[in-house]
Amino acid sequence: MQRSFERTIVLVIDGLGVGAMPDVAQVRPRDVGADTLAHVVKAAGGLSLPHLERLGLGTIAPHSGLRVEANPIAAHGTCALGYQGADTYLGHQVLMGSRVPDVPEELFEEVRDRVAQALRDAGHRVEPAGPGLSALRVDDAMIVGDNLESDPLQTYHTVGSLEDVPYERIVEVATILRSIARVRRIVAMGGRGFRAADVFRCTELRPTGQCGVNNVALGLYTSKYVVRHLTQGTRPDVQVTTLLRKAGWPVALIGKVADVIVCEGAEKAPHVPTGEVLEAVYEALERIPRGLIAINVQETDLAGHDQDAARYAACLRQTDAGIGRMLSMLRPSDLLMITGDHGNDPTIGHDKHTREFTPLLAYGPRVAGRPLARRESLADIAMTIAENFGIERPEIGQSFLRELVLEPARAA
Numbered sequence: 299m300q301r302s303f304e305r306t307i308v309l310v311i312d313g314l315g316v317g318a319m320p321d322v323a324q325v326r327p328r329d330v331g332a333d334t335l336a337h338v339v340k341a342a343g344g345l346s347l348p349h350l351e352r353l354g355l356g357t358i359a360p361h362s363g364l365r366v367e368a369n370p371i372a373a374h375g376t377c378a379l380g381y382q383g384a385d386t387y388l389g390h391q392v393l394m395g396s397r398v399p400d401v402p403e404e405l406f407e408e409v410r411d412r413v414a415q416a417l418r419d420a421g422h423r424v425e426p427a428g429p430g431l432s433a434l435r436v437d438d439a440m441i442v443g444d445n446l447e448s449d450p451l452q453t454y455h456t457v458g459s460l461e462d463v464p465y466e467r468i469v470e471v472a473t474i475l476r477s478i479a480r481v482r483r484i485v486a487m488g489g490r491g492f493r494a495a496d497v498f499r500c501t502e503l504r505p506t507g508q509c510g511v512n513n514v515a516l517g518l519y520t521s522k523y524v525v526r527h528l529t530q531g532t533r534p535d536v537q538v539t540t541l542l543r544k545a546g547w548p549v550a551l552i553g554k555v556a557d558v559i560v561c562e563g564a565e566k567a568p569h570v571p572t573g574e575v576l577e578a579v580y581e582a583l584e585r586i587p588r589g590l591i592a593i594n595v596q597e598t599d600l601a602g603h604d605q606d607a608a609r610y611a612a613c614l615r616q617t618d619a620g621i622g623r624m625l626s627m628l629r630p631s632d633l634l635m636i637t638g639d640h641g642n643d644p645t646i647g648h649d650k651h652t653r654e655f656t657p658l659l660a661y662g663p664r665v666a667g668r669p670l671a672r673r674e675s676l677a678d679i680a681m682t683i684a685e686n687f688g689i690e691r692p693e694i695g696q697s698f699l700r701e702l703v704l705e706p707a708r709a710a
Contacts, residue, residue: 302704303662304631306683307583307624308592310393311617312386312554313599315641315654316359316376322653325382332652334602334641338614339363341607341645347618349625353636353659354667372661373670373702377637380675380694383449384651386599387483387529389639390558394592395538395680395692399531402480403451405507406444407432413442413478420474427501432509436471439463439494441501443510445485447603447649450506455485457511457518462494465524476528483558484528489518514649519600523570527557534560536693538680539590545689548589552578555594572597572613576620583627590683594639602642603649610644625661633662633686633702635679666703673698 315334322329335355339345339362347355347364354370356362381392388398406413410432414424417436427433433443440458444450456472458465465488472486500516503509513519534540539549539561549564553575556568565586567578572595582591595617601610621636628634641654658673673679674696681695682702 301686301688302699302702303633303686304588305586305629305633306590306686307632307634308393308590308679308683309621309634309636310390310555310592310594311598311614311636311638312594312596313602313640313642313651314638314656315643315652316362316657317655318641319378319653319655326384326653328648329384329646329652329654332641332643332646332654333362334643334652334654335359335364336362337643337645338607338610342611345611345614347614349618349622350636350659353661355657355659358657370667372659373665373668375658375670375672376655377658377673377676377678378655379640379653380677384640384653385449385452386554386639386651387527387558389676390555390594391532391537392694393637393639393676393679394559395677395684395695396533396536397694399482399533401482401531404481405432405451406454406509407507409478409480410434413475416474416478417471422471427498427509431501431503433501435498437463437467440468440471441497441511442471442475443501444508446504446508446510446512447514448483449650450508452481453483453485454479454481455487455510457487457497457513457516459493459497460488460490460522460524469526472526472528476530482529482531486526486528487513487518488524489520490522491520492516492518514604519604523600525557525570526568527554529558529560532560533693534562537561538683538692539564539592541684541690541692542590542687545687547687547689548586550582550586550589550591552582552591553594554596555592559592570596572616572620576623579620579624580627583624587629599642602644602651605644605649607644628663630663633660633665635660637676637679639676660702662702664704668703670698670701
């Protein structure tokens with residue numbers, strides 16, 4: 299088979315939304331008016347992202363305040379999420395071509411007693427986090443409970459100060475929690491700049507019934523933040539990453555995607571700081587000439603959770619500079635696709651993700667810079683990759699490979 303591209307690079311700028319989806323008034327009224335990109339640009343007093351603008355980011359979001367490029371070099375459009383809610387884990391499952399995993403959804407209080415017993419059986423000290431709180435205090439150093447930045451019923455976390463407890467012990471507790479919990483995701487979180495007493499002080503009960511650590515108030519999401527995502531209910535067998543490996547193609551997962559996507563045989567580099575993520579990307583581009591390189595830049599999302607528009611803008615500037623270097627490293631047979639997994643508007647008035655359309659920019663030295671029809675699902679990216687490589691089709695998605703009109707190779 300004659301492939302259009304020998305190597306595909308998918309860059310997810312975590313939490314980069316370009317306007318609320320039409321259903322938010324019904325399904326997520328707190329997200330009405332969300333527009334992550336436009337509000338970050340406005341809060342920054344204007345923003346220059348020359349490489350993203352050249353690719354067409356301002357063109358697909360002309361209200362954002364970015365420069366509108368008259369002739370973008372990338373095929374450019376937007377994506378609907380293709381799943382209910384707004385979540386990095388769910389977004390990446392769909393982006394890789396599988397339906398949202400069907401697992402039980404429940405608050406931590408439903409499994410609290412079983413988790414407490416399992417922790418005690420493993421030799422940990424366990425007590426209630428406080429009067430009226432369902433979260434647990436473990437070893438007088440960590441809190442186990444609901445993750446407050448995620449939608450209710452989906453995610454639990456274990457949070458500790460790395461100044462009081464080794465990260466390996468936080469992961470150990472999270473692993474025990476994972477063995478009991480039925481929800482999709484367990485997050486093992488650690489950081490510096492606060493102590494165990496601060497973790498306990500920031501533990502709270504929300505009106506949603508969620509009880510856990512307010513990581514925003516704690517100041518967890520800094521450059522010293524360390525995290526692992528322990529997931530279940532995924533369908534790696536029907537995702538494009540696993541199907542590529544099955545067909546013998548290299549797959550590299552860099553950043554948060556290395557934690558939230560299960561792919562046996564893939565190279566993984568689960569970095570959090572943007573600089574480390576980008577350095578891993580440059581190294582992979584030098585070393586891996588074919589197959590898939592999938593990347594997640596997470597610090598934009600962390601800035602959204604922190605409701606810190608200035609930090610979000612700084613992360614976008616750093617990412618844009620990294621994209622410029624990536625463009626200079628592309629080969630004639632490469633395809634770079636840039637998108638988001640949901641929004642995370644730092645100005646909306648809450649610390650959770652926002653349900654927004656995401657950008658879709660597809661660039662290669664042989665790709666025409668033309669508008670793309672709006673995609674109905676992030677899964678269309680997976681199906682496009684699968685069609686290009688001539689492999690088994692993932693579970694869901696519609697390819698837009700044929701919309702990427704090919705031209706003679708040109709320099710970035």
